[in-house]
Amino acid sequence: VVHKEQLGLPARRAAVRLLYQVLREGKSFDDLFDHDCEHGLLRSFALRDRALVRKLTATTLRRHGQLVDAIDRYLKKPFPKGSGAAREILLIGAVQLLFLDTPPHAAIDLAVRSADLDRKARGFKGVINAVLRRVSENADTILAQQDAVNLNTAPWLMQRWTRTYGADTARQIGEAHLHEPSLDITTKGPPEEWIEQLQATLLATGSLRLASAGRIADLPGFDDGAWWVQDAAAALPARLLGDTAGRSVLDMCAAPGGKTAQLASAGAIVTALDISAARLKLVRENLTRLGLEATVVDADASRFQPATPPQFILLDAPCSATGTIRRHPDIPHIKEEGVFAELVPLQRRMLDHAVSLLPTGGVLVFCTCSLEPEEGEQHIASLLADGAPVSRRPIDASEVGGLGELITSAGDLRTLPCHLMHGEAALGGLDGFFAARLVKH
Numbered sequence: 001v002v003h004k005e006q007l008g009l010p011a012r013r014a015a016v017r018l019l020y021q022v023l024r025e026g027k028s029f030d031d032l033f034d035h036d037c038e039h040g041l042l043r044s045f046a047l048r049d050r051a052l053v054r055k056l057t058a059t060t061l062r063r064h065g066q067l068v069d070a071i072d073r074y075l076k077k078p079f080p081k082g083s084g085a086a087r088e089i090l091l092i093g094a095v096q097l098l099f100l101d102t103p104p105h106a107a108i109d110l111a112v113r114s115a116d117l118d119r120k121a122r123g124f125k126g127v128i129n130a131v132l133r134r135v136s137e138n139a140d141t142i143l144a145q146q147d148a149v150n151l152n153t154a155p156w157l158m159q160r161w162t163r164t165y166g167a168d169t170a171r172q173i174g175e176a177h178l179h180e181p182s183l184d185i186t187t188k189g190p191p192e193e194w195i196e197q198l199q200a201t202l203l204a205t206g207s208l209r210l211a212s213a214g215r216i217a218d219l220p221g222f223d224d225g226a227w228w229v230q231d232a233a234a235a236l237p238a239r240l241l242g243d244t245a246g247r248s249v250l251d252m253c254a255a256p257g258g259k260t261a262q263l264a265s266a267g268a269i270v271t272a273l274d275i276s277a278a279r280l281k282l283v284r285e286n287l288t289r290l291g292l293e294a295t296v297v298d299a300d301a302s303r304f305q306p307a308t309p310p311q312f313i314l315l316d317a318p319c320s321a322t323g324t325i326r327r328h329p330d331i332p333h334i335k336e337e338g339v340f341a342e343l344v345p346l347q348r349r350m351l352d353h354a355v356s357l358l359p360t361g362g363v364l365v366f367c368t369c370s371l372e373p374e375e376g377e378q379h380i381a382s383l384l385a386d387g388a389p390v391s392r393r394p395i396d397a398s399e400v401g402g403l404g405e406l407i408t409s410a411g412d413l414r415t416l417p418c419h420l421m422h423g424e425a426a427l428g429g430l431d432g433f434f435a436a437r438l439v440k441h
């Protein structure tokens with residue numbers, strides 16, 4: 001007879017291993033998870049168990065500050081070097097006690113069993129057991145005493161957002177990151193046709209929002225290529241190019257292809273560029289599923305020379321991605337302030353090159369999924385101050401479903417994770433994006 005708790009052991013151990021690789025080796029959770037599902041241990045897992053592994057790991061990353069605070073209340077001294085994954089075992093145990101409603105005896109028992117199977121952590125079984133018992137007994141008090149936003153937001157990010165957006169908004173951004181984001185979908189045809197089948201809400205911007213999704217590939221319309229997954233904010237920049245039907249568009253950083261798909265389905269003649277061959281494979285697969293066409297090119301966006309000048313360019317530049325922490329709670333754990341030193345100059349080189357490729361009257365939309373002004377607003381300010389041959393064509397609220405709060409006084413798009421979180425339109429947030437529209441003169 002297999003005890004019920006034992007069934008969950010492989011999932012806990014997989015979560016511990018993934019968490020260890022993110023926190024100690026700085027690896028991307030999505031990359032690890034996807035690779036594991038294709039080539040690793042998770043391949044043999046049932047879909048339900050994979051979902052459990054994802055939930056355990058992602059919630060631990062999202063609530064890491066609170067979990068560390070809870071554990072450290074009872075851990076008399078830190079684990080020494082060479083104690084294997086003892087700390088991660090404790091975190092995965094604590095997340096179940098504090099946030100995932102796992103029966104305490106099961107969460108504690110599974111943690112102790114996980115430790116028993118880790119040669120280096122085995123010696124800390126007793127400590128793990130004792131700390132988790134205390135966390136479980138005091139769960140309500142711990143949660144009541146904690147400032148979740150402060151504990152779970154990396155200080156360097158909180159400082160930046162406070163500087164940029166003010167203390168109130170910075171806190172609201174941190175608050176938005178505590179919640180699991182909804183699933184947003186962009187449809188190939190009119191979204192209204194899919195509201196009922198997908199049991200979705202139609203946002204003012206035209207995206208469909210699903211409260212709970214289950215497996216994406218099982219949803220109606222997936223196999224027919226009727227829609228693709230794309231955050232509602234991520235769906236805005238490509239539309240800002242305006243009517244591109246029958247016109248040539250260069251999508252300079254295209255993979256995995258969400259914006260390419262929007263442009264192709266709007267009838268544009270798209271050249272989709274990316275420097276990563278592996279990621280371009282995703283663009284091809286997505287286009288095939290959706291029955292859409294684009295010319296896919298493996299090239300460096302800061303040097304690429306098209307045969308003829310494109311009338312429209314979309315530059316969705318690589319960035320720190322701090323606007324997508326809701327969807328990627330590993331970002332604050334694997335990135336640090338140093339990322340800007342490399343990315344900001346690269347973004348500017350790409351921007352300069354994009355401007356040089358445009359013919360007179362050509363339109364460029366520059367965007368990043370970052371909350372940091374160095375990767376957005378400041379690029380446009382310095383480009384214009386440097387006398388680049390472009391002018392800003394301000395974005396109007398009517399182009400983003402009438403949501404005036406998404407448009408800056410300069411006429412750029414600036415979405416925040418806390419947008420659509422409050423009041424009547426409490427629909428569950430947006431990724432943080434910046435976009436500016438420029439015209440060549």
Ligand SMILES: C[S@@+](CC[C@H](N)C(=O)[O-])C[C@H]1O[C@@H](n2cnc3c(N)ncnc32)[C@H](O)[C@@H]1O
Pocket residue numbers: 252253254255256257258259260273274275276279299300301302316317318319369
């Ligand atoms: C923000 S993602 C693009 C997302 C995509 N536009 C979409 O909507 O699905 C940035 C992309 O830039 C690519 N990239 C990074 N450096 C590049 C370069 N020098 N030239 C072209 N692409 C580059 C990365 O491989 C990555 O796929």
